[in-house]
Amino acid sequence: AQSVAQPEDQVNVAEGNPLTVKCTYSVSGNPYLFWYVQYPNRGLQFLLKYITGDNLVKGSYGFEAEFNKSQTSFHLKKPSALVSDSALYFCAVRDDDYKLSFGAGTTVTVRA
Amino acid sequence: EAGVTQFPSHSVIEKGQTVTLRCDPISGHDNLYWYRRVMGKEIKFLLHFVKESKQDESGMPNNRFLAERTGGTYSTLKVQPAELEDSGVYFCASSRRSGASGTGTDTQYFGPGTRLTVL
Numbered sequence: 350a351q352s353v354a355q356p357e358d359q360v361n362v363a364e365g366n367p368l369t370v371k372c373t374y375s376v377s378g379n380p381y382l383f384w385y386v387q388y389p390n391r392g393l394q395f396l397l398k399y400i401t402g403d404n405l406v407k408g409s410y411g412f413e414a415e416f417n418k419s420q421t422s423f424h425l426k427k428p429s430a431l432v433s434d435s436a437l438y439f440c441a442v443r444d445d446d447y448k449l450s451f452g453a454g455t456t457v458t459v460r461a
Numbered sequence: 462e463a464g465v466t467q468f469p470s471h472s473v474i475e476k477g478q479t480v481t482l483r484c485d486p487i488s489g490h491d492n493l494y495w496y497r498r499v500m501g502k503e504i505k506f507l508l509h510f511v512k513e514s515k516q517d518e519s520g521m522p523n524n525r526f527l528a529e530r531t532g533g534t535y536s537t538l539k540v541q542p543a544e545l546e547d548s549g550v551y552f553c554a555s556s557r558r559s560g561a562s563g564t565g566t567d568t569q570y571f572g573p574g575t576r577l578t579v580l
Contacts, residue, residue: 383568391573392574393504393554393574395568395569447509448506449494449504449506449569450503451505454503
């Protein structure tokens with residue numbers, strides 16, 4: 350069985366400060382890890398994914414994530430947050446099966 | 462390239478009624494998935510089509526839910542009869558490659574979702 354945990358329901362940061370959204374995972378096979386973002390009244394948008402190779406993955410809108418196998422983590426980061434980054438962020442994992450298993454989501458609020 | 466589209470965006474129905482949700486995947490995508498998010502909880506997998514065939518329907522909650530993908534293009538998800546606990550947001554996603562090999566690495570692209578409210 351595979352699962353994802355997002356330990357923080359909410360993250361609040363000031364604009365211009367670094368943003369980190371935490372994610373840990375559990376899989377029995379190879380982990381394929383994804384981050385999605387949902388802006389208000391919008392669908393899920395793909396941000397980035399880790400399949401294999403370099404542990405630091407760069408994605409859309411200046412986001413990046415670091416895969417850490419020993420800590421089974423895949424934290425999402427952005428060096429300088431914008432007010433427009435305020436949204437709901439989901440971490441997801443797939444093993445060798447097709448379906449995604451999502452975390453409960455983390456609401457990010459960036460204040461001006 | 463058009464993204465995944467879903468219709469309707471919102472649906473409000475009475476308990477016991479029938480509702481049909483539609484999903485149009487990205488053109489050329491063989492894989493189509495349905496997920497739902499109930500009461501602000503995790504997004505849960507419902508089922509997976511490869512072209513017109515059901516590959517995995519292990520997430521379907523019960524036999525009140527029926528999904529079809531005739532001709533391997535758009536898909537419908539019918540709930541009959543609807544119950545209060547079916548309220549939530551139903552997402553559709555699609556990805557390109559078919560077959561077991563490499564499918565796990567494909568990105569699933571999601572539609573905007575259908576918000577279903579059962580009263």
